[in-house]
Amino acid sequence: MEKDRKEGIRGMANPGRYGIERVAYWLMRITGLGLLAYFIGHIYETSSLLDGKAAWNSMLELTQTTEGHIFLALVIGMCVFHTGNGIRLMIAEAGFGFGKARRPDYPYTPSSLNMKNKLCIYVSIGLAALAMMYGLGVMYDV
Template sequence: MEKDRKEGIKGMANPGRYGIERVAYWLMRITGLGLLFYFIGHIYETSNLLDGKAAWNSMLELTQTTEGHIFLTLVIGMCVFHTGNGIRLMIGQAGFGLGKPSRADYPYTPSSLNMKNKLCIYVSIGLAALAMMYGLGVMYDV
């Protein structure tokens, strides 16, 4: 009789509505999935060692192309953001850095979404951007 109005995956795909915390949630999911795929690819890549030196070298050649460099740069960014934001989440989810519960007074600013948390998110994004730039510099010998 009733139609369940589930937001589904598209609810995750529209992160801007709820502030930087929701953007961080979305990035955390995307980078987590990206790193999972990288991990699987990495196992496949290193398994080529078993086929001898020539196979291993030809596999490494793939990372020496422009596409390979872009891919590795993205991996660096995903890794740094996921680590930085992950540390913030682990601390927050253990109940630290959220402020103290107190009587709610209008205009109701949520204490758990405080500046410390926002700053950690911005720092994680900033560090990821810096690491990507450094990685690009190393790969392109700048």
């Protein structure tokens, strides 16, 4: 307990300690930042349209490589996870999926961290993986 307090924000943020919920906490922030960075890049990329066909084609060539396709597949995965987990968080914040309020008894398991929420996180990760595979299939015309 004493050690927990000394760790401060690092202890709270440790993804290895609090199970899949803390992993989801990190993934939500990392995917959010990744998607914002992609969005800014996408706006810049599409602005090359205004410089004519040659500029558009040369910009497009950057994404028409294996690395470009892998990057886009990652963007698809980030988008699907962020959406799935975001919907879970909205539902949770509305107060659904926690069960009934009860007296906090030992071992003080938080009712918010239940199987329903854990399942939603795993489903979001699974859907993200499937979407990435589908996206790669579309990009490679499989």
